Amino acid sequence: LTADLHLLNPKDFPQLKNDTFLRAARGEETEHVPVWCMRQAGRYLPEFRESRAGKDFFETCQSPEACCELTLQPLRRFPFDAAIIFSDILVVPQAMGMDVQMVAGKGPTFPEPLKEPEDLQRLQVKVDTDKELGYVFRAITLTRHKIEGKVPLIGFSGAPWTLMSYMIEGGGSNTHSKAKRWLYQHPEASHMLLKMLTDVIVEYLLGQVAAGAQALQVFESHAGILGPAEFKEFSLPYLRDIARRVKDKLKEAGQDVPMIVFAKDAHYALEELSQSNYEVVGLDWTIDPLSARERTGGKVSLQGNMDPCALYAPKERISDIVKKMLEGFGTRGYIANLGHGVYPDMEPENIGAFVEAVHQHSKQMIKQI
Ligand code: 1CP
Numbered sequence: 001l002t003a004d005l006h007l008l009n010p011k012d013f014p015q016l017k018n019d020t021f022l023r024a025a026r027g028e029e030t031e032h033v034p035v036w037c038m039r040q041a042g043r044y045l046p047e048f049r050e051s052r053a054g055k056d057f058f059e060t061c062q063s064p065e066a067c068c069e070l071t072l073q074p075l076r077r078f079p080f081d082a083a084i085i086f087s088d089i090l091v092v093p094q095a096m097g098m099d100v101q102m103v104a105g106k107g108p109t110f111p112e113p114l115k116e117p118e119d120l121q122r123l124q125v126k127v128d129t130d131k132e133l134g135y136v137f138r139a140i141t142l143t144r145h146k147i148e149g150k151v152p153l154i155g156f157s158g159a160p161w162t163l164m165s166y167m168i169e170g171g172g173s174n175t176h177s178k179a180k181r182w183l184y185q186h187p188e189a190s191h192m193l194l195k196m197l198t199d200v201i202v203e204y205l206l207g208q209v210a211a212g213a214q215a216l217q218v219f220e221s222h223a224g225i226l227g228p229a230e231f232k233e234f235s236l237p238y239l240r241d242i243a244r245r246v247k248d249k250l251k252e253a254g255q256d257v258p259m260i261v262f263a264k265d266a267h268y269a270l271e272e273l274s275q276s277n278y279e280v281v282g283l284d285w286t287i288d289p290l291s292a293r294e295r296t297g298g299k300v301s302l303q304g305n306m307d308p309c310a311l312y313a314p315k316e317r318i319s320d321i322v323k324k325m326l327e328g329f330g331t332r333g334y335i336a337n338l339g340h341g342v343y344p345d346m347e348p349e350n351i352g353a354f355v356e357a358v359h360q361h362s363k364q365m366i367k368q369i
Contacts, residue, residue: 033362034081039341057102089158113170117189144212155213224265285339289328
């Protein structure tokens with residue numbers, strides 16, 4: 001790569017050939033409904049498993065070349081309308097000074113999670129994102145060059161509450177009761193931590209756009225563990241603050257990228273989410289398309305929401321499920337996706353059938369309008 005330093009320069013990117021995803025995000029007309037999958041770069045692909053074999057997960061995240069290759073792999077197989085940069089949401093707690101390891105068979109693990117409010121003193125308050133997360137920015141820039149304008153590249157971050165819950169739980173959890181204990185016992189320290197995370201996330205997302213990200217998704221994967229009241233207090237204000245601050249800063253620079261909020265299992269907050277400065281609201285599979293449209297009042301584009309497990313069905317059935325989903329959402333202001341990520345044991349062929357069904361059915365529906 002040293003011979004190709006211009007590939008790390010976020011300028012003179014190849015021209016975008018397929019802007020369907022960006023137009024749908026803004027509610028504009030398209031010839032077909034765009035589609036991508038959360039975790040489209042993942043262990044369900046044999047080439048992904050081969051690239052990742054024997055390598056440490058976060059070392060892979062720190063290699064721009066590896067991230068670029070893993071991001072491009074699914075695009076070689078399927079005509080997705082967007083790519084998402086290969087990385088992980090837990091690089092943000094790492095940048096704030098926490099140790100995070102990916103333990104095989106267990107998932108992400110923090111050897112020293114936050115236990116009490118005093119532990120916040122261990123965290124870096126002012127994070128130099130160029131220094132600590134520059135490897136993500138370089139991965140984005142390299143990928144923008146190597147993707148050759150095929151489709152837009154999405155950058156992302158975890159949302160404050162989801163990151164807070166990992167930092168306190170020390171890894172995945174069913175109840176998230178250690179993190180939720182903070183909300184009830186230490187509300188002030190909780191807000192302090194959420195605010196610290198918000199500040200880093202804003203800088204991190206802006207850095208991704210400067211590096212070449214053409215859209216941003218914020219993952220509030222642990223929204224469902226909160227109820228409506230706790231969501232309103234500990235998640236929503238920070239989600240809104242992130243989008244407002246990122247957009248204000250981009251505007252100053254004469255830039256603008258669509259932003260997607262994916263608050264998993266937060267259907268109770270759909271009205272609020274549709275009024276949160278995001279162009280797109282991502283949906284999990286527990287809400288039906290029609291009521292999602294009604295509750296978001298046509299103000300935002302929607303993304304989702306096929307049950308990932310529908311990918312276990314035979315291809316004809318996948319096609320029928322996709323058709324119903326498209327009829328529910330309509331073809332305007334809609335980005336097809338799963339309601340969560342692809343699982344490692346899924347058939348690559350069925351992901352292909354999903355993408356094809358979205359394109360075929362939506363083209364026909366749009367022709368008939
Ligand atoms: O070795 C491996 O490949 C491990 C599997 C894996 C992968 C492929 C992990 C571990 N992270 C990733 C990549 C990843 N993570 C992407 C890449 C781009 C793509 O989607 O193709 C993205 C967007 C993420 C984001 C992420 N990481 C989220 C938010 C999305 C979601 O799933 O809700 C979350 C919660 C994580 C944490 C995480 N990272 C990995 C695992 C197994 C987990 C979940 C752990 C748990 O809570 O139990």
